[in-house]
Amino acid sequence: MNVLLAITAGVLFGGGLFMMLRRSLVRVLIGLLMISNAVNLIIFTAGRLVPARPPLISAGESALQPPYADPVPQALILTAIVISFGVTAFAIVLMQQTYRSLGNADMNEMRSTDTPVEDEEEAAS
Amino acid sequence: MKARSMLLQVAVAYLMPLLLIFSIFLLIRGHNEVGGGFVGGLVAAAAFILHAIAESPKATRAHLPLSPDKLIAVGLSIALLSGVLALFQGNPFMTGIWLKQPLPVIGKVGTPFIFDVGVYLVVIGVCLHILLNLAEDER
Amino acid sequence: MGFMILLLTGFVLTFTAPWIRRRLRKWSLPVFLLYPLAALALLWNISETIQKQSAIAVSLPWVPSLGVNLSLRIDGLGWLFGLLISGIGALVIVYAHGYLHHHPQENRFYGFLFLFMTAMLGVVWSEDIFLLFVFWELTSISSFLLIGLEHPEEKARKAALQALLVTAGGGLALLAGLVGLTLITGSSNLSVMNTLNGKIVQSELYLPVLLLILAGAFTKSAQFPFHFWLPGAMAAPTPVSAYLHSATMVKAGVYLLARLTPALGGTPQWHTLLTLFGLATLLAGAFLALGQTDLKRLLAYTTVASLGTMVFLIGLGDSLAIKSAITLILAHALYKGALFFVAGGIDHSAHTRDLNRLGGLAGTMPFTAFAAVLAGLSMLGLPPALGFISKELVYEAALESASGGNALIALIALSGVTAVGIWVAFLPFWKKPDEQTARGHGEEITLWLPPVLLGLISLGLGLLPGIASKALVQPAVEAVLLKSTPVKLALWHGFTPMLALSGLTLAIGTVLALNRMRFQPAVQTILQTLAPISPERGYERGLTGLKHFAALQTNFLQNGYFRRYLMVTILSGILLVGIVLLQSDSLPWTSFTPPRFYEVILVGVILTGVFSVTRTSSRMVAAALLGMMGFTIALIYLLYSAPDLAMVQFTIETLSVILFVLVIYRLPQFTRTRGGPPAVLDVVVSVAAGVLVTVLVLTLSAVPHDSLVTSFYAENSLKLAQGRNVVNVILVDFRGFDTLGEITVLALAGIGVFALLKLSGKTEAIRTSSQEETK
Amino acid sequence: MNAWSIAPIGLALAWGIMGLIFWQRIRLLRWLGVLGSTSFVALSIALLTMVQKEKFLILQVGAWRAPFGITIAIDLLGALMVTMTSVLAWFIALYSLTEIDESQVRYGFYPLFFLLLMGVFGAFTTGDLFNLYVWFEVMLMASFVLMALGGYRAQLEGATKYVLLNLIGSTFFLIAAGLTYSLTGTLNMADLAVQIREIDNPSLPLVLSALFLIAFGIKAAIFPLFFWLPASYHTPPVAVTALFSGLLTKVGVYAMVRVFTLIFPFNGTILQPILLVLAGFTMVTGVLGAAAQWDLRRLLSFHIISQIGYLIMGLGLFTPLALAGTIFFTLHVVIAKAALFLVSGMIQRLTGTFNLKSLGNLAQTQPGMALLFAFPALSLAGLPPFSGFFAKLILVRAGLEAQQGAIVAVSLVVSLLTLFSMSKIWQEAFWKPARREGKGILPVHMWGAVGGIVVVGVLLGLFANPIMTLSLQAAEQLLQPSMYIQMVLGGQP
Incomplete structure (x- = not known):
């Protein structure tokens, strides 16, 4: 099953990347969201999935009884999910503001900060 | 968010307290069962967002005991202080300190739990800060 | 110790001199003179030690961890150079008080001058080669500042840059060479290195080190083909030209070669390279000089020729050649300094330096004319000036060098130099004035006294060759050769081949000089024909080429297309990981277990979602698909025993979709990529990245591991951390510190969104400063 | 003693919270900035003196023994980096008193400033791989906001690229960290060092190293992953640019140094030549990029990239001397670069432009500023007796010792081009006749801040020995990880 999930994660990642390579700001955003989901899935899959119980110590026990799912990747992913939520929330709003300020949602039109400055006085005359 | 429906308003009026109680429940039991500060905070935030959708962001703000940005500050402070407490015992930062006796309803209380409360508050604060401001930002 | 303090004072003066000058006005002259005079006094004080062929050394730690120390050592060579630097320096200060009076940069000039003087003294006194390098580069910097003194003129700026780039470029080669030298010898101490000739010469690094050091010395001393910056440097005010670009700084390279002779010399490579470049420079300098009409350029090119001669002599390397080189250094510094002063005086008085417009100044400028004659005698190599002795020695060394060709080349070139000497020293004063001639208006004592003094010294040393040889030349020669070498200079050797050559030189030179009008245009024509392949043009082409290439590559790389950036970034990742994967021989692989039915369904949903999302052109559909994929992932988490994860994923997905929908309405529909470029590459890269990720997951999770960490948590979650939900315990306790960072990120996101929403859009209203440029 | 190792992070968070509490009190916040950075x-x-004495400061957060909890481990390198950060932050805070305008303060400049520092401190002190990721994110998130704070069009546009490309970097990091855990079952760096060495198949760690190289390479802006930097660095207020130039890329380099010395020593593998080649290209493309610019700040931004090449070169050579070179070079370049950016900010304030073509004659009108520019500029170009010279000297020496003549040659040529670039600024802004005269007077604290940082830079060169010795010691520590491992895993909690 690992294999199937690994492929899924790969497809999600590749698909997200493809979307990020589009020109439309909205598509780029969608790609970003897909990639952050893909990464979590990657870590999850890499954390060795076996049929197991959730990492909860049941009443009466004093320790986890095997087989249990590795809680560490879960904790890591949880942290990662929350972080990426914060980051994507910011990114989404940033894109919105960029669009508003530029009046354009075409990534190819966003080049002003890279193209060399014109000579202002010469340009003026 | 202009379109408001009567039905939704009524539903939210009942749902919101329920959701809030559920979120606190998630927070408290998180140490032993599925749940925790994150999920609790997210659920609470969802409750307020629902309210904002049904009524208006402004009305929701009126319901909040603290403004979202203050919630963030308070939450962070609680989280930090819960870690600092250990220093007074001469232990490393964030070493758990537990009350000997469990409290009723809440159960065992220790600094990790207080830390989780901080997390809970930050999550609520941030989600509301983002979503409310975004919802109010009609241009 | 006094020397150390002296150098330190020099740096203090660098920064305080402009202020002193402003406060004291003309009284600054005596104050400034204190510095070179103090240097002279210190040198005078140790003269007995120097005469006894020993040296003064002092050392303080600087960066001992790198083996770089403030070690000074003043031996005969350093002593002679020290005398020249401080002596001529004192005269330059006097001269500049007259010459630069009312110059807008006057005050600053003295700061730069002291910086230079100190740096130059440091170069010739350093015992640690890295300390030497420090001072060496400081001379380049001060030279840059001084050449650029007239910086509103574009010419001055260009010349300054040219000099800086050439000498600093050489300096970098020098640095590499010096580092190489320390690697061979294990020391950065010059005296130590100079005893390790055998080790150095046998090292396989010898040739590269030699080439690098020569590159440094040759650029500094304006050897062909790096000579071109020196005439350019004549954009500097004349006191600067006299001091830096004839008497002292340009000799730093020569100094270094002399200094390193015991360490690096004595090999065929050394001999060949130095004599070759030396002679080439001598010829080129002499020939180029013949084509000039500007006094300072004439002098500059003959300086190039003299520097070539010095390098040639050091290349010969025997005691006669070294003796001759040292004598030439001394003689040249005296007469060339004086002639530059004279040229400056003429310029100051007649407002031109063009030979064609000068003449008959002897009447209005008698003292200057006197100085010119004194210095001219030396330059022409006429007895009894020191220049005569030095020229005899040059011929003697050339003749001794077994190759008659050397002497012939020297003869040709020195004849040219002689001609130039006649033009510079005599034409402006005694040529009959015509209607083109500029009128001079008198002379000032500050401008004629220094050259007269230099000329008199030159004459005096020629008349008393005993003093010159015993006191000045011999200690220096011995310091170079590291052995006792009696030096006896004399005006009269009898009728020798050298005397014949001297006479011949003078004769040819005079003929050339007298036929200037016929002869000079021809030289100029040749130079013009050669101009396209001149090193100077090469430098300019290199510079323009560099600028073009820089613009080209930057526009290509940093082209503003985000897609391209992302593509390159991802491709590099794929490439790098791919390379590593390909060159590793065996990789473990996860075994395939047949999936369960509902797993297939969930995976199918996600795959469909991915596929549809890439195809859809509706924002809402995309949002819905995103949500669908997110919730399916939550189900996968649930399925694999991660209920906490599922719950968080579920709620966060909900919030994200709300957020996304809130925003997406404000954004436009997808841009239609009107036919657009084919996305084949995008597809290929995306697929490759996806495949790579899958492969990575499968290989890296294939090796079984038993995590100590996991079992510790399983064991102790309840016992030590009082919680049954192990994931939660990890989050708030075991790894609670991560969570602290994580909620900080969240808080930052909150602040950020708020700031974005409130601040943007008000753009134009508030803004006055930083950003208007870039808009 | 060990308990102090948490203090930078904790203190930064505390100041950050203070900033949040006094949200709208502009004047108070400004002084809070100075006060806070003074405390750092x-x-x-x-901390530096403690580490000098005790070699390591190790703290097991929550008293959980390594590798079960998160370890904070400050070695000499970490302590040096923290010190550098604090010093830089102090000058920036002083400079910011007026540079950051009111609206920016109102919308969170100071909390962001402190939390950025928190992330940076965290990254420099943590001994846990995933924790490093978290601090990276804290730092990045703060930098995202600072980058966009102000909301000007160019800022938003620059920030968009900055954010997206850096998120890709984070993605690589996260994947790499996850896979590392998957391979070894641990995240503690010291424990990882042990576990990785026990893995039979050497290509598996190598694959991870490649992933980390890309992840940190993006943060450090090496060739060809640097695009985000020139696209965005010139858009925020100059104090922010100076702060970023000093910290962000350097944290990337630091992470490389840490991970590649402690966890994945890569010497002898295929990655070493790759790293050296990348270092060369980074230097060259950066400096050529600078040569093509006429905007002062863009020009300086491209030089950041070029200088990163030198740092990577030291790492790629992987000898004690070379690593010491990287460390010393980092300290040098952070100070010199920040000084140059701040001077450019002063120039802009006076003349209203960053455009070299419009500037001029400042050597006459602002001799003091010329001096303040000249020192760090010469230092950056590696001329003696400034710190850049020693930084270059040590790298050249290490390169020749390692018989890597090619990279040494490249580094020397690039340093000449750097000099060219600096002299271009000098010629255009300071020497040539001005088209536009500067007017007005700059506030005293600005002169103080820039003067101060320039003096620090000059002292770093003139009295290079103490810091050089520390760098050499730090490099020794890095190349003998056994001590670190023992201290973390076996030492007293």
């Missing part, structure tokens, strides 16, 4: 300077110097 004091703290970091104390």
Whole structure:
């Protein structure tokens, strides 16, 4: 099953990347969201999935009884999910503001900060 | 968010307290069962967002005991202080300190739990800060 | 110790001199003179030690961890150079008080001058080669500042840059060479290195080190083909030209070669390279000089020729050649300094330096004319000036060098130099004035006294060759050769081949000089024909080429297309990981277990979602698909025993979709990529990245591991951390510190969104400063 | 003693929270900035002396023994970096008193400033791989906001690229960290060092190293992953640019140094030549990029990339001397670069432009500023007796010792081009006749801040020995990880 999930994660990642390579700001955003989901899935899959119980110590026990799912990747992913939520929330709003300020949602039109400055006085005359 | 429906308003009026109680429940039991500060905070935030959708962001703000940005500050402070407490015992930062006796309803209380409360508050604060401001930002 | 303090004072003066000058006005002259005079006094004080062929050394730690120390050592060579630097320096200060009076940069000039003087003294006194390098580069910097003194003129700026780039470029080669030298010898101490000739010469690094050091010395001393910056440097005010670009700084390279002779010399490579470049420079300098009409350029090119001669002599390397080189250094510094002063005086008085417009100044400028004659005698190599002795020695060394060709080349070139000497020293004063001639208006004592003094010294040393040889030349020669070498200079050797050559030189030179009008245009024509392949043009082409290439590559790389950036970034990742994967021989692989039915369904949903999302052109559909994929992932988490994860994923997905929908309405529909470029590459890269990720997951999770960490948590979650939900315990306790960072990120996101929403859009209203440029 | 190692992070968070509490009190916040950074300077110097004495400061957070909890481990490198950060932050805070305008303060400049520092301190002190990721994110998130704070069009546009490309970097990091856990079952760096060495198949760690190289390479802006930097660095207020130039890319380099010395020593593998080649290209493309610019700040931004090449070169050579070179070079370049950016900010304030073509004659009108520019500029070009010279000297020496003549040659040529670039600024802004005269007077604290940082830079060159010795010691520590491992895993909690 690992294999199937690994492929899924790969497809999600590749698909997200493809979307990020589009020109439309909205598509780029969608790609970003897909990639952050893909990464979590990657870590999850890499954390060795076996049929197991959730990492909860049941009443009466004093320790986890095997087989249990590795809680560490879960904790890591949880942290990662929350972080990426914060980051994507910011990114989404940033894109919105960029669009508003530029009046354009075409990534190819966003080049002003890279193209060399014109000579202002010469340009003026 | 202009379109408001009567039905939704009524539903939210009942749902919101329920959701809030559920979120606190998630927070408290998180140490032993599925749940925790994150999920609790997210659920609470969802409750307020629902309210904002049904009524208006402004009305929701009126319901909040603290403004979202203050919630963030308070939450962070609680989280930090819960870690600092250990220093007074001469232990490393964030070493758990537990009350000997469990409290009723809440159960065992220790600094990790207080830390989780901080997390809970930050999550609520941030989600509301983002979503409310975004919802109010009609241009 | 006094020397150390002296150098330190020099740096203090660098920064305080402009202020002193402003406060004291003309009284600054005596104050400034204190510095070179103090240097002279210190040198005078140790003269007995120097005469006894020993040296003064002092050392303080600087960066001992790198083996770089403030070690000074003043031996005969350093002593002679020290005398020249401080002596001529004192005269330059006097001269500049007259010459630069009312110059807008006057005050600053003295700061730069002291910086230079100190740096130059440091170069010739350093015992640690890295300390030497420090001072060496400081001379380049001060030279840059001084050449650029007239910086509103574009010419001055260009010349300054040219000099800086050439000498600093050489300096970098020098640095590499010096580092190489320390690697061979294990020391950065010059005296130590100079005893390790055998080790150095046998090292396989010898040739590269030699080439690098020569590159440094040759650029500094304006050897062909790096000579071109020196005439350019004549954009500097004349006191600067006299001091830096004839008497002292340009000799730093020569100094270094002399200094390193015991360490690096004595090999065929050394001999060949130095004599070759030396002679080439001598010829080129002499020939180029013949084509000039500007006094300072004439002098500059003959300086190039003299520097070539010095390098040639050091290349010969025997005691006669070294003796001759040292004598030439001394003689040249005296007469060339004086002639530059004279040229400056003429310029100051007649407002031109063009030979064609000068003449008959002897009447209005008698003292200057006197100085010119004194210095001219030396330059022409006429007895009894020191220049005569030095020229005899040059011929003697050339003749001794077994190759008659050397002497012939020297003869040709020195004849040219002689001609130039006649033009510079005599034409402006005694040529009959015509209607083109500029009128001079008198002379000032500050401008004629220094050259007269230099000329008199030159004459005096020629008349008393005993003093010159015993006191000045011999200690220096011995310091170079590291052995006792009696030096006896004399005006009269009898009728020798050298005397014949001297006479011949003078004769040819005079003929050339007298036929200037016929002869000079021809030289100029040749130079013009050669101009396209001149090193100077090469430098300019290199510079323009560099600028073009820089613009080209930057526009290509940093082209503003985000897609391209992302593509390159991802491709590099794929490439790098791919390379590593390909060159590793065996990789473990996860075994395939047949999936369960509902797993297939969930995976199918996600795959469909991915596929549809890439195809859809509706924002809402995309949002819905995103949500669908997110919730399916939550189900996968649930399925694999991660209920906490599922719950968080579920709620966060909900919030994200709300957020996304809130925003997406404000954004436009997808841009239609009107036919657009084919996305084949995008597809290929995306697929490759996806495949790579899958492969990575499968290989890296294939090796079984038993995590100590996991079992510790399983064991102790309840016992030590009082919680049954192990994931939660990890989050708030075991790894609670991560969570602290994580909620900080969240808080930052909150602040950020708020700031974005409130601040943007008000753009134009508030803004006055930083950003208007870039808009 | 060990308990102090948490202090930078904790203190930064505390100041950040204070900033949030006094949200709208502009004047108070401004002084809070100076006060807070003063406390960092004091703290970091104390830490540095402690580390000098005790070699390591190790703290097991929550008293969980390594590798079960998160370890904070400050070695000499970490302490040096923290000190550098604090010193830089102090000058920036002083400079910011007027540079950051009111609206930016109102919308969170100071909390962001402190939390950015928190992330940076965290990254420099943590001994846990995933924790490093978290601090990276804290730092990045703060930098995202600072980048966009102000909301000007160019800022938003620059920030968009900055954010997206850096998120890709984070993605690589996260994947790499996850896979590392998958391979070894641990995240503690010291424990990882042990576990990785026990893995039979050497290509598996190598694959991870490649992933980390890309992840940190993006953060460090090496060739060809640097695009985000020139696209965005010139858009925020100059104090922010100076702060970023000093910290963000350097944290990337630091992470590389840490991970590649402690966990994945890569010497002898295929990655070593790759790293050296990348270092060369980074230097060259950066400096050529600078040569093509006429906007002062863009020009300086491209030089950041070029200088990163030198740092990577030291890492790629992988000898004690070379690593010491990287460390010393980092300290040098952070100070010199920040000084140059701040001077450019002063120039812009006076003349209203960053455009070299419009500037001119400042050597006449602002001799003091010329001096303040000249020192760090010469230092950056590696001329003696400034710190850049020693930084270059040590790298050249290490390169020749390792018989890597090619990279040494490249580094020397690039340093000549750097000099060219600096002299271009000098010629255009300071020497040539001005088209537009500067007007007005700059506030005293600005002169103080820039003067101060320039003096620090000059002292770093003139009295290079103490810091050089520390760098050499730090490099020794890095190349003998056994001590670190033992201290973390076996030492007293």
